[in-house]
Amino acid sequence: MGIEAKVHRRGLFAGGGAALLGALAVKRSAAASTPAVRLVSAARIGETDGGVILDQEGLTGFALPARAHALTRLPGGGVLLVGRRPGGFVAVADPERPHSQLHVFAPVAGHRFAGHAAIDPNGRTLVTSEIDAETGDGIVVFRDAPGGTPRAIFSVGIEPHDVVFADAGARLVVAVGGIAKAADIKGPPINAGNIESAVVELDGRTGAVLKNHRLGAGMKSLSLRHMALAPDGQTIVIGMQDQDRSQLRPLMGVLRTGSNLELLPLPSDEAGSLRSYIGSVSIDASGQFAAATSPKGGMVGLWSLSRGAWLGGFALPDVCGLVADGEPGCFWVTSGLGDIVKLRAGNSGLVAEARWTAPAAFDNHLLRI
Amino acid sequence: MALFSHKSLLILAAAPGAPAKPDAKAAQAGKIALAVADQFVIPAYRALVLATDAQEKAWTAFAAKRESGDFQALRTAYNAAADAWASAQLIKTGPITLFLRSDRFAYWPEARNATQRALDQLLSSKNPKDLSAESLAHDSVAGQGLTALERLLYDGDNPAAALKAPGRDGQWRTQVGAGIAHNLNVIAHDVLADWTAPDGVRAAIAANKGWKSLFADAPEAARLLLTDLVAGFKLMHDVKLLPVLGANADVAKPKSAEAWRSGRSARDLKLNLAAAQGMEKVFAAGAPPAHRAKMDQLFASAVKAVDAMPADVGEAAADPKRRARIDAGRAAIKAVQTEIAATLPGDVGVTLGFNSLDGD
Numbered sequence: 001m002g003i004e005a006k007v008h009r010r011g012l013f014a015g016g017g018a019a020l021l022g023a024l025a026v027k028r029s030a031a032a033s034t035p036a037v038r039l040v041s042a043a044r045i046g047e048t049d050g051g052v053i054l055d056q057e058g059l060t061g062f063a064l065p066a067r068a069h070a071l072t073r074l075p076g077g078g079v080l081l082v083g084r085r086p087g088g089f090v091a092v093a094d095p096e097r098p099h100s101q102l103h104v105f106a107p108v109a110g111h112r113f114a115g116h117a118a119i120d121p122n123g124r125t126l127v128t129s130e131i132d133a134e135t136g137d138g139i140v141v142f143r144d145a146p147g148g149t150p151r152a153i154f155s156v157g158i159e160p161h162d163v164v165f166a167d168a169g170a171r172l173v174v175a176v177g178g179i180a181k182a183a184d185i186k187g188p189p190i191n192a193g194n195i196e197s198a199v200v201e202l203d204g205r206t207g208a209v210l211k212n213h214r215l216g217a218g219m220k221s222l223s224l225r226h227m228a229l230a231p232d233g234q235t236i237v238i239g240m241q242d243q244d245r246s247q248l249r250p251l252m253g254v255l256r257t258g259s260n261l262e263l264l265p266l267p268s269d270e271a272g273s274l275r276s277y278i279g280s281v282s283i284d285a286s287g288q289f290a291a292a293t294s295p296k297g298g299m300v301g302l303w304s305l306s307r308g309a310w311l312g313g314f315a316l317p318d319v320c321g322l323v324a325d326g327e328p329g330c331f332w333v334t335s336g337l338g339d340i341v342k343l344r345a346g347n348s349g350l351v352a353e354a355r356w357t358a359p360a361a362f363d364n365h366l367l368r369i
Numbered sequence: 370m371a372l373f374s375h376k377s378l379l380i381l382a383a384a385p386g387a388p389a390k391p392d393a394k395a396a397q398a399g400k401i402a403l404a405v406a407d408q409f410v411i412p413a414y415r416a417l418v419l420a421t422d423a424q425e426k427a428w429t430a431f432a433a434k435r436e437s438g439d440f441q442a443l444r445t446a447y448n449a450a451a452d453a454w455a456s457a458q459l460i461k462t463g464p465i466t467l468f469l470r471s472d473r474f475a476y477w478p479e480a481r482n483a484t485q486r487a488l489d490q491l492l493s494s495k496n497p498k499d500l501s502a503e504s505l506a507h508d509s510v511a512g513q514g515l516t517a518l519e520r521l522l523y524d525g526d527n528p529a530a531a532l533k534a535p536g537r538d539g540q541w542r543t544q545v546g547a548g549i550a551h552n553l554n555v556i557a558h559d560v561l562a563d564w565t566a567p568d569g570v571r572a573a574i575a576a577n578k579g580w581k582s583l584f585a586d587a588p589e590a591a592r593l594l595l596t597d598l599v600a601g602f603k604l605m606h607d608v609k610l611l612p613v614l615g616a617n618a619d620v621a622k623p624k625s626a627e628a629w630r631s632g633r634s635a636r637d638l639k640l641n642l643a644a645a646q647g648m649e650k651v652f653a654a655g656a657p658p659a660h661r662a663k664m665d666q667l668f669a670s671a672v673k674a675v676d677a678m679p680a681d682v683g684e685a686a687a688d689p690k691r692r693a694r695i696d697a698g699r700a701a702i703k704a705v706q707t708e709i710a711a712t713l714p715g716d717v718g719v720t721l722g723f724n725s726l727d728g729d
Contacts, residue, residue, distance in 0.1 A: 044723065069729060084729060085729055115729060134481065135481065136480070136481075161729075181480050185478050185479075185480045185612075186478065186607065186608050186612075187476075187477060187478035187479055187480055187608075188469075188471075188472035188476055188477075188510060189472075189510075190480060190481065190483045190509065190510070190511060191509070221469075225729075241728065243469065244467065244468060244469055245466055245467055245581070245582060245583060246467040246468045246581075248582055270585075271582070272579075272581070272582025272583075273582075273585070275582060275583075276582065277728060279724060279728060295722060295723075295724035295725040295728065296722075296725045296728070298722075298725070317720060317722065318720075318722035318723055318724050318725050319724075320724035320725075335723075335724070336722050336723025336724040336725070336726075337720060337722070337723070361723040361724075362723075362724075363723075363724065364724060364729060
């Protein structure tokens with residue numbers, strides 16, 4: 001277990017004539033020396049922010065206008081990368097030709113991207129979450145896919161973050177972070193102790209609000225931020241961040257569309273080990289397991305979705321990128337320190353099945369294509 | 370648009386063996402965390418408590434004979450408290466993060482004129498309940514700290530007259546100032562107590578144990594404190610200077626400078642830098658002499674450059690003739706930041722994160 005390989009960089013992101021650099025010097029270890037998967041992430045290499053594709057050929061970097069946050073796969077095979085909040089761009093990359101010209105579009109006037117986008121299952125509507133640069137008020141923008149031309153705008157509250165289509169596109173679910181601040185000012189939230197976070201279910205076609213889920217009393221410092229959809233198309237797991245660490249509060253929720261928001265327990269072994277902060281969430285291919293990463297805790301957490309129970313954690317410093325593998329019970333995680341780990345879930349927690357390192361700081365989110 | 374657009378390749382190799390002596394490194398990091406607590410953090414908070422105590426007393430004395438009160442004493446006390454805060458501002462680890470204390474102590478940089486709006490609300494409520502600790506703990510963070518107090522002492526045509534105004538208006542305005550001064554003193558005392566109590570942060574670090582859910586052991590505390598030091602440079606560079614400078618003098622934003630009303634913008638930076646150097650010296654005590662020498666040299670250059678900045682950082686950034694002096698300070702601060710991030714984590718024996726630095 002825990003087979004390690006190191007992914008070296010050769011001319012990655014380099015300028016000038018650093019094109020193909022001869023044969024790959026692959027030192028075989030007991031396992032495959034490259035991961036048998038295709039992952040895409042935003043990453044920092046050296047001092048430069050871009051995107052990376054990690055697959056059996058190794059790591060390939062491509063340029064982006066600035067630091068990106070989350071990724072969305074388009075039906076045509078393109079990968080959409082959204083600028084990190086306050087984001088000024090969405091870039092659509094072609095993973096087959098990552099160095100070809102990117103298609104780029106901007107947020108609506110006076111706004112910044114919140115870092116996330118979603119595509120409806122028909123591939124016709126692209127949704128971006130955006131924030132008013134001055135007020136922090138939030139909108140979701142329905143855009144033509146894949147070009148990105150805005151078609152309709154809906155207000156959803158203060159600071160929307162992640163967006164997910166559910167129920168075969170009939171519902172758009174929005175995590176409204178609720179943290180009020182001007183998008184471009186790196187200051188504290190205005191409403192830090194009394195934030196208005198929610199998960200809002202909208203009609204996926206009309207944008208009409210169908211349901212608004214809020215947290216209970218005593219949870220006004222929690223921000224609902226990241227979501228992942230289960231294979232059933234209806235179950236969504238939600239990760240939170242707590243603005244106040246004077247006490248421990250729940251960090252994970254489960255929503256079955258049309259029903260009520262339920263909370264998952266904190267780790268039973270060490271309740272504070274997620275450090276009041278979830279960076280990414282995922283549900284495995286079987287729909288049995290929910291996982292979440294905490295870069296501040298250096299911890300991947302695992303819950304049983306059917307039982308709503310904590311199963312165990314896996315320690316990995318600065319872990320944040322997280323995505324389900326195609327194989328039931330398996331996840332991929334990446335860290336800001338260059339780790340790439342395949343994890344297998346079980347009733348007693350997570351174990352590493354294979355592990356690599358690369359000279360890249362993998363950013364917040366991971367996509368498997 | 371493409372910053373780098375050339376095809377690249379990867380080479381895969383077997384992973385290196387386990388890092389050498391992780392336990393020894395962790396033990397060293399834990400010792401350094403305790404030294405940072407004893408030699409930097411706790412002294413900074415002791416000084417803060419002295420200053421906020423004196424400030425609360427100054428407001429109490431002023432309120433007792435308001436119409437003939439010593440307004441200048443309030444400004445002197447405010448500046449002493451702001452000095453002490455600038456020397457402790459970069460500490461983000463520990464009790465200052467609980468109950469949003471850091472934001473409540475000094476809400477900055479502010480958005481949407483939030484401080485003025487929160488202060489106006491407080492000034493118009495005239496309800497003493499709004500000044501209770503319980504109320505302030507849940508109210509807007511913007512209207513209860515140094516940033517709000519600065520407005521009471523420096524904003525308007527005649528802030529002294531507004532406080533001394535006869536009748537309910539002046540009386541309540543003074544009560545609000547005294548309430549904020551009291552609030553700051555309570556926060557400072559609570560933070561110091563949480564560090565120094567028998568079950569406080571210092572004791573936890575000394576025993577290599579966790580404190581609340583903030584850290585699990587002394588090496589994690591070392592990592593968090595070193596992250597604070599690096600983030601302190603980002604505060605100086607990315608938050609206090611870059612947005613003020615803008616791309617050129619025409620688009621500089623003088624009023625994005627910290628504490629421009631009280632003319633403290635450059636002074637706060639000087640004190641931040643001095644505090645950062647004080648913290649760095651503790652971290653680097655066991656570092657190779659060559660590393661320490663290089664750091665000392667970069668700090669000396671930065672101190673010189675920041676000392677040479679005009680006091681009115683914001684106005685100077687918008688003045689083509691004086692702007693270069695602000696930018697020189699910015700560049701010198703950045704040079705220290707780059708060196709610290711490159712060498713100090715390895716010397717201390719910790720690894721700084723990427724995703725854990727600034728979440729989203």
